[in-house]
Amino acid sequence: MLKKRMRYLSRYQDIITALYHYGFGQIVRDIGLLERRKPKRSKKKKDTDLSVAKRIRLLLEELGPTFIKLGQLASTRADLFPQHVLNELEALQDNVPSFPYEDAKEILEQELDTPIEQLFRSFNKEPLAAASIGQVHEAELPTGESVVVKIRRPHIQRIIETDLAILEDLLLLAEERVTWVKKFRLIDLFHEFANALKEEINYKNEAQNAERLKRQSKNQPTMYFPVIYSAYSSMKVLTMSKVEGTKITEATYEKGYDQELVAERFATGMFEQIFAHGFFHGDPHPGNIFVTKNNDIILIDFGMVGRLSDDMRHSLALLVQGLKSRHTDRVMKALFAMDIVHEGVDQARLHDDLDYLRLKYYDVPMAEISIGEAVQDLFAVANQHDCLIPPDLTMLGKALLAVESIVSHIAPSIAIIDIVEPFGRMLIKERYDPRRFARKMQKESQESFETIRLLPKDLSQTLKEIRDGKLKVSISIGEIKDLIKKVDRISNKLAFSVVLLSFSIIMTGVIIGGSLTAEPTILLQIPAIEVGLTITSLMFLWIIWAIFRSGRF
Incomplete structure (x- = not known):
């Protein structure tokens, strides 16, 4: 746990320092994280002299795989970002070195549970290409087919999960403190990109996508897709036929x-x-x-x-x-x-x-x-x-x-x-097409029938929750404030009415008692009624003043 916390803190500093370095220090200051910045790095050329779009690209490239892939996904959102930013995002490069053959071999053998010598007749130790998520090797199956093997980078899932968790924290913090972040719904956009990235690093999803596209394109004899070898593939490994073209x-x-x-x-x-x-x-x-x-x-x-x-x-x-x-x-x-x-x-x-x-x-x-x-x-x-x-x-x-x-x-x-x-x-x-209308009507009829069928059960459950006092009502913060104001007004009016009623009852009693009593009594010789009337009047005036002062009458 301590090791994980240290990793998070170190990565926090890397991200914040990079933001400051590429001229986005105002964002760091606005969200109140300036103190977490590492000492400023010295460079011959100031990166802040470059255009904003170019600095965004350089920032993402420096921060590594997670940010590069998020930038590449963001390049599809022409509805959200200006064209000059999109142009730079499209130019994002996976400038990462390949990882050693020993690591690739270990991942292959762990995922496929077989020694590499038994998996392939030959396996090129030098990668054909390397990217931020994985790298590709040429190989030959025991049956003689030429294939390419895509292997996911070691620990890339942990790196991506760490970065995504930190990014979500930073965006939630920014939403609280920076107005424009909430206006542009950046946290919703982040969740969209994060889900897409999690799908992309799972090679099983890519294999399923390839197979589905291949099946649905059977009527297109001029469009081909690589053969996916499922026996040589997993979440971290994808083996497909080599493309010649x-x-x-x-x-x-x-x-x-x-x-x-x-x-x-x-x-x-x-x-x-x-x-x-x-x-x-x-x-x-x-x-x-x-x-x-x-x-x-x-x-x-x-x-x-x-x-x-x-x-x-x-x-x-x-x-x-x-x-x-x-x-x-x-x-x-x-x-x-x-x-x-x-x-x-x-x-x-x-x-x-x-x-x-x-x-x-x-x-x-x-x-x-x-x-x-x-x-x-x-x-x-x-x-x-x-x-x-x-x-x-x-x-x-x-x-x-x-x-x-x-x-x-x-x-x-x-x-x-x-x-x-x-x-x-x-x-x-x-x-x-009438057949489409018929299918749609059938589907809607089935859904309606299912709703009607479940209605008695749902109604019974709701009534049971009401009887047990377990019915939950969702109220927003704004609604709670309005509700509190209304309760205040009702309670103040109720207090006003009670005091006024008490005052009226006492006055009525005094009048009736005075009219019914012809002879002086001990009670009338003591000024208790006058004192009571005075106290009641003062209480009445004080409550009226307090209610009007609260502004909730």
Whole structure:
């Protein structure tokens, strides 16, 4: 436990010192952690002289794997960050040395529970590539297949968990003390990225993603995926067939490739993943796409994928339809269907901003419009109105931009809208398919029936909790304050009424007693009533003064 605490404290200092070093000392001061900074380092060139975006990139690279991967994930959020920051985040490099072969061998043998000599006929001790999460080695299976083996870095999970815990602490602290942090919902964004990172470092998830993409692309004979060898894979090890091909941006006419055919096959395969299946490769950059001599496409690296529900896909079709027809109301309807617009949004202002965006594309020929850029512009407008963009939609925008960028690079004559349009028609046809309505009605009927079936049980449980005094009511802080004020007002009015009633009863008794008694009595000879009346009057005046002074009458 002490060792863990020391590790946390040391890492805290590293992060805070790096923030200060790269010119973000104001953040450190605002959250009150300046005293934890290590002594300032001396450098020939001041890093604070660089642009903010470049300093963010250098900061993330210095802080290591967790921050590099978070930065790479953040580069997909064009709805949240300006373009000059995104450009730097996309340039993030895993400038990390490879780890020794002995460590790789130990991890392999522990995970697969077999000596490496029995696992592989040959295993290249020198890594083919090294990154922040793991490194890749070439090998040959006993059956003769050439494979690549991805091995996770030693202790990387512990490092990432430590960094994520510290980052969450810092962001929660910043939310309390820095106004803009809470405004931009950075803690929600952090949780989104942290969950994505935890999924990515588990190679079992990547293997499952690859297998699912392979299954759903069986009708695309020109798009291939590496073979995953599950017997040689685990959470920390991923073994797949070696890819033989040329990087897509280097597959030129001069090298014997048909660039237009390559572009068409790549774009068609990606759009089928997105629009037909709703499960797509989330990071289709040139380094993850290879071309065979037959102009077929091979995709690799499936750690990052996007998911779209059926309802989201059909709403997306409505959105594309609205963008294509330049119809603002249809775009608004699509945003509502996607649950992007919430009740607190000023819908009139949002409509005006969307209408302004429509005018931007009004005179541009449809063949020249970038769908990815249009979707990104749309999300940027929605974000200005504090609309919540689901992460899979932002990943979709990023994937569309990447596809268009590659297609325009290798085949500028191809209009991307011509490849997308058939999928749009397919989605619209599917949207109004009677069989889809029937399935949806059946599903909703089943859910309604289940709700009705459980209603007596739920009602009985609620009544039991009421009888036992165990019914829980959720009240926010603001509601508690209002409730306390109301209770104060009620209690003060009640006290006022009681005193006033007492005073009235005494006065009534005095009047009645005086009228019924003709002869003087011992009681009347003692000024007890006058004293009582005086005391009661003073108490009455004091309570009235106290109530009015509290301001809660």
